Amino acid sequence: MNLNLENGWQVLPIDGDTGTAYMGINKDERVFLKRNSSPFLAALSIEHIVPRLIWTKTMVSGDTLTAQEWMNGRCLAKDEMCSEEVTSLLYRVHHSELLKKMLLQIGGQIVTPYELLNRYFRGLDSDLRRHPLLKSVANQLRACQPKLERSNYEVCHGDLNHKNWLMSDSEKLYLVDWESAIIADPAMDISMLMCQYVPRNSWYQWLNQYAKGNLTEDLCERVEWYAKLYLLLNIKNSRMRGRFHEMNQDIVKLNEFSNKKLSNGKG
Secondary structure, X not given: OOOOOOOOOEEEEOOOOOOOEEEXXXXXXXXXXXXXXXXXXXXXXXXXXXXXXXXXXEOOOOOEEEEEEOOOEEEOOHHHOOOHHHHHHHHHHXXXXXXXXXXXXXXXXXXXXXXXXXXXXXXXXXXXXXXXXXXXXXXXXXHOOOOOOHHHOEEEOOOOOHHHEEEEOOOOEEEOOOXXXXXXXXXXXXXXXXXXXXXXXXXXXXXXXXOOOOOOHHHHHHHHHHHHHHHHHHHHHHHHHOOHHHHHHHHXXXXXXXXXXXXXXXX
């Protein structure tokens, strides 16, 4: 694709992307190029959450092109998601006034527990609707929704897959791919990560590490609520896609969560 850069630049598409990301090479310089990135990228760069933003240009086509510092590195492995580096970076995201201000300014979506529950019930398969465990858990969640004030909602990444965590060759950790960012209860982000990567018997320790030793019962309860909803949504999605093995695995996990409450590191 012709991005109309100055002479001397070679632009190569990045494999696996949707045609919006490229590597720009000019002599010994390399940059990560992306078309039509959100203005939110600038705030993420200032907070050192993503690699440094170098410049932004408006192309003849009307598209916006951004260039970020190119980072040689690797994605985190699944077993690295329990590390203190991960909890520390996620805590910074959830406590950044700049990120919250910027995302609100550009019309970032505010997502409540009620809206997430509606996503589960909307178009729910009749078999799942009648399933005793799923029905019981869903009704419990509906009857006891988190009461966190919206003023305490923060920026949530929304897709904390281990492949979105980039460790540079200089051992600097970044969190990338912010297309799913929303304003919500940070417990939503936390539960998504923990359900995927943190052993259940390590939840209390991971949460306490995230909270810098100031873990509250309220946060534990909110994480439990969002974790169960996350599993319900996964179960629904797996059923729709015909992934019945994954669906049954999450049903088993949901049953375990329902029978053993998170507390004192022995959740």
